[in-house]
Amino acid sequence: MKKYVILLTALLLMLVVGCSKDKDENQSAKDQSNEEAVEKGVFPLTGLEGKGIDRRIVSVMVNNHAKARPQTGLSQADLVFEILAEGNITRFLALYHSEEPEVVGPVRSAREYYFDLAERYQAIYIHHGAADFISDMIKERGIDSINGSSYDNDGHLFKRDDRRQAPHNSYLQFGAVNEIAGEKGFDITETYEPLPFLTEEETEQIEGEKADRVEITYFKSPLTTVTYQYDATKDVYDRYSDGEQSVELESNQPIELSNVLIIETAHEVIDDQGRRKVDLDSGGQAYLLQKGLVQKLEWQSVEGRILPVKDGQPVGLIPGKTWINVIPTSPGLEGAVTVQ
Structure with missing residues (x-):
């Protein structure tokens, strides 16, 4: 009996040490990824190079x-x-x-x-x-x-x-x-793990169905729409609200996006003012717009960040700006999104 207890204790100790080692290795890899991104001057939300990487979002x-x-x-x-x-x-x-x-x-x-x-x-x-x-x-x-x-x-x-x-x-x-x-005592510097981005070669290999124009109908009455129109000359999506292009007030500069992620998730009205509760944890169906193409994927909350996934693995973004539209599961992607 005594030998059995000693053996069990040894096995448990090995398991704890192994888990701790794996956790330390994962954290070490993450820290190294952060350090490399800072050294290269790559912004974590765009994948583009620049200065000021360590400032707070x-x-x-x-x-x-x-x-x-x-x-x-x-x-x-x-x-x-x-x-x-x-x-x-x-x-x-x-x-x-x-x-x-x-x-x-x-x-x-x-x-x-x-x-x-x-x-x-x-x-x-x-x-x-x-x-x-x-x-x-x-x-x-x-x-x-x-x-x-x-x-x-x-x-x-x-x-x-x-x-x-x-x-x-x-x-x-x-x-x-x-x-x-x-x-206020807030940190104004921070290092971040970058979002998953595609290499230039991977970007050229993106596949999907044609999606030059994608319209999201949030409400039919009164009509509330968001439209993304692909501009092949710039390789970006322009955005429109209720048919009017989204631009800067002073400069008229349009919003130009490399990635548009559209996700569906549960919404619940919680008071008589129409305020909502939105589920950003459970995952679900998603569309990813890139380079005039749409991929039908899923989304997951990966360490809190909303990412497109396929077969359980994150799908890379094209370096640049990203817009994420969140729509209710009713009517969901098939009922609310029109792809042309």
């Missing part, structure tokens, strides 16, 4: 009400999530890293699934306003957040644009973000 809630268009600064975001906020109106979480625009906006109020995404991407979360229960959740979760309501029209971090009416006229002055974040 900044995420901003951007208004998409018809009265808020055209927006400012969206074309410079590395990664944008577009999700229904309430009713038939979507709202954006724009993640900035490789580029730092002077102004972003109009900025709108917080939602749980948006600040949850910001946390997953280790980003500072910037919004203007929040329901009391949302503010409590942000505080309880320890989210590194900046609420524009505390700086409303201070002229330094936020400014109101007289050309528009509230709540569609609050604009973030991006150059003040690090100063305010530092005053």
Whole structure:
């Protein structure tokens, strides 16, 4: 009996040491990947080279009400999530890293699934306003957040644009973000594991069905659509809201995307204001648009990040900017997305 106990203890010890070794090796590989990306100067959200790799990602809630268009600064975001906020109106979480625009906006109020995404991407979360229960959740979760309501029209971090009416006229002055974040005790530098990107050779081997024009119908009444039109001359997708091209307010610069990921997931209305709960963990069906082609894939939450997958493995993105549209499972991809 004594020998049996000794043998069992030895086996358990070997198992624990082995698991610990595997965990250490995985962490070591991840750390090495981060270090290599920083040394090469490759931005983790775009896969493109540049300077300032170690700065913190900044995420901003951007208004998409018809009265808020055209927006400012969206074309410079590395990664944008577009999700229904309430009713038939979507709202954006724009993640900035490789580029730092002077102004972003109009900025709108917080939602749980948006600040949850910001946390997953280790980003500072910037919004203007929040329901009391949302503010409590942000505080309880320890989210590194900046609420524009505390700086409303201070002229330094936020400014109101007289050309528009509230709540569609609050604009973030991006150059003040690090100063305010530092005053709050937030980290303003960070290293990130890069998203999976394709090599130039792999990019030329992408396969899929033709997808020159893809339309997402969020609502049929009132009609709410998002359209992506492939521009073969630039090898990018242009974006349209309700038939009108998405451009910068001041410069008329269009939003140009290398990747568009459309995912379906469960949505649930949680109050009489039409606010929603959105499942960003369970995975599901997805379309990936690249180079005028569409691949029918799945999506998964991989260490919190939303990625396209095939046979359980992440599918690479083309280096450049990415937009992720999140739509309800009812009507889902087949009911809401038209590919031409």
